[in-house]
Amino acid sequence: MSLQRVSGCLALGFIVSFFSCSAASPSPDGFLACLRAKSLPSELVHTQSSGNFTHVLASSIRNAKFFTNATARPLCIVTPTDASHVQAAVLCGRGQGVRLRVRSGGHDYEGLSYRSARPSSEAFAVVDLGANLRAVRVNRLESTAWVDSGATIGELYYAIAKSDSRLAFPAGECPTIGVGGHLSGGGVGMMMRKHGLSSDKVLDATLVNADGELLDRAGMGEDLFWAIRGGGGGSFGIVLSWKVQLVHVPSTxxxxxxxxxxxxxxxxxxxxxxxxxxxxxxxxxxxxxxxxxxxxxxxxxxxxxxxxxxxxxxxxxxxxxxxxxxxxxSWVQSAATPFLSFGGNGTLEEALLNRTTGLSRSNKVMSDYVRRAISKAAWEDIFPWFAKAGAGFILLEPHGGFMGSVPAAATPYPHRNGVLYVMQYLVSWPQEGGDGGTAATAWIEGLYELMGQHVSKNPRRAYVNFRDLDIGQNDDEAGGTFEGGEAWGERYFVGNYRRLAAVKAAVDPTNYFSNEQSIPPLR
Missing domain, CATH: 3.40.462.20 (Vanillyl-alcohol Oxidase; Chain A, domain 3)
Structure with a gap:
């Protein structure tokens, strides 16, 4: 089935008119029965009693601390093979009071695409796009591509280069990142100063909304199309596929x-x-x-x-x-080499197409934006921190160029003109043994506090694709209020937070798609 260009389905729109945001009380059994009634193949629904449930859940977990017995797990994982399966999951979820979390590559630093940080009483299921919805269709003549959300950027890079070695796409440096999450949050990378963010190159998309309708850009309208290109995943619907503009690169x-x-x-x-x-x-x-x-x-x-x-x-x-x-x-070799991706040795195919994950280490990430150069004296105070127990590293990625030419309101990503660089703090520790990350956590929290005097202020900015629940969470289990979300929303989106909340109110007023840092509707 092609996901390239579709419109809303009147039949589905009629069906969902009978559903509210959720049933009076969540009904996991009712959700599973509903999926069966809609002819969703049983092999695509992995319940906790399924023999392969643990394997499917772990298949793209990137942070071992969210794979413990204490982690709230989904009642089931749906691995759709076409749009109708995703529509069924949405309709059944709304009708039975079961919320959905959506996973493409599993790189969400807080694991919100597959786990809940709320009380374990919350009933939720995971729609795992990375299992089957991974196609990449390159149009060499148009220099465009349709890529499913479950593909990794490594798979996208490989397909582009196989079609034409002089074509490329501006995205991140880690090949195992899922396209869906990457484009939903913006997508910084090594060509953004020349070509912008990944989301700046999105031309069209297909999305299943909260009413179970399958929409393209024309069907969803420009406000929703604006919101999904940088407003963060998990708020507005389930994006199944993206049409992206490719860019030309030298042969070497x-x-x-x-x-x-x-x-x-x-x-x-x-x-x-x-x-x-x-x-x-x-x-x-x-x-x-x-x-x-x-x-x-x-x-x-x-x-x-x-x-x-x-x-x-x-x-x-x-x-x-x-x-x-x-x-x-070649450009594709630069995207695959350990020089940039911290990966291992191997062939181009192994470097770009490998989706395996390890569960031996846990991590914590935070972020900042720097708008005024940090003084030499300050750096002299900062460097000793990298010799402390539990120390991790920081990654500084410069803006400027194309990034400074785009208005802050052009997409939800507001960190444009005036930004010198984005800074990512990252620390990791062995999941088993040691001090359980106590030293590493103390290190990153201490350095982050120290850096507060040197980075952007009012608000202190952060990048939504470096998700961090420590900067704030929605204020109730129903998904939060606009005012309650401002603490984190203004830091990720600055002046664009209000517009995102207004879009949310228009397309998902009952806040079906919600998590600890999803955009709440503007009441």
Whole structure:
């Protein structure tokens, strides 16, 4: 079945008119009976009593701390193979008081796509798009692609390159991220200074709304189409597929990794980087990873080595980059190589198409936006934190270029003009043994508190795709109120939060699609 272009179904619209947001009391048995009545194949519904339930649940969990007996688990997992299965899940869920959580790649840092942080009495099921809805259809002549939400960005990259090595898509650096979640939250990556966020390149989408209707861009309207391109997943419906605009890249790109220790002047170079990186030509993105007592400068340049060396020599001589640092490769190799993705060695197919996950480590992530360069003296105070017990690392990704040319209200992602870089704090620890993450958690919380004086304020901004429940949660089990969500909503979306809530009120007024940080309706 093609998901490319569809309209709302009058029959389904008639059926759902009889349903309210939820039944008087949740009926898990009624939900499963409803799915059977709608002829959903039994092999696509994995209940807790199913022999493969644990395997399916764990298949794309990326954070081991959410795979314990204490974690609230879904009553079942639905693995749809076409749109009608998703529509059935929505209709049955509303009719029986069972909410749905939607998973594509499982990279939600708080695990909200497959677990609940609310009391275990909440009845919910998971619609797992990553199991079967993973097709990628590239139109080489139009330089576009339709990609299902359950595909990973690695699978998208591979399909594009297989069709035409001179085509690409601006998205993230980790191949196992699900397309659905990535595009729903914006999608930062190594080509955003040239081409923008992933969501900036979305041309159309197919979505199942809270009434069970299957809509394309024309059917959903421009307000909802605006909201799904950066407003975060889990609020407005279930996006099944996205039409994206592809971009042209050279046959060969250049990457480099240059590490500088504190003794080699890392503090001075990093301080200077803040002024340089957002203002470099848009063909280059130069990010930094600070870990231990060194700063790793990583670049992707859409050009040749000679021009890159000349550029760096003129604009950032402090880094000391030479032709010996150049790594020439195709664009798709840059997306697959350990140079950027922290992955392992292997073939291109193994690097981009591998969907396996490990449950040996837990993690915690936080984020900030920096709008004014942090002083050298401040960095001298910050660097010792990376020698503390439990220390993780920070990743600094520059904006500027295309990002600064887009109005803040063009999409829900507001962090555009005036942003120097987005900063991700990440710490991990072994799930088994050790101190259970006590030192790691104390480290990230302490560093985050210290950084408060140096980052954006009023509000202190955060990136929704680096989801963090510590900055706030909806204020009740029904999904929250607009006022109760402002604490976290303004940090992710700034002035766009109110418009998102207005869209929510128009398309899902009873707040069926809700979680701990879903957009509440504006009453």
């Amino acid at each position: 790109v250049v990457a480099f990794n240059i590490a500088k220790t504190v003794e080699q002047g890392a503090v001075d170079i990093l301080t200077r980087w803040q002024d340089i990186a957002p203002c470099l030509p848009t063909d280059i993105t130069l990010r930094v990873i600070v870990q231990g007592q060194q700063a790793m400068f990583q670049a992707l340049y859409l050009g040749g080595c000679g021009s890159l060396v000349a550029m760096m020599d003129e604009q950032f001589p402090e880094l000391g980059m030479t032709s010996a640092d150049c790594q020439a490769m």
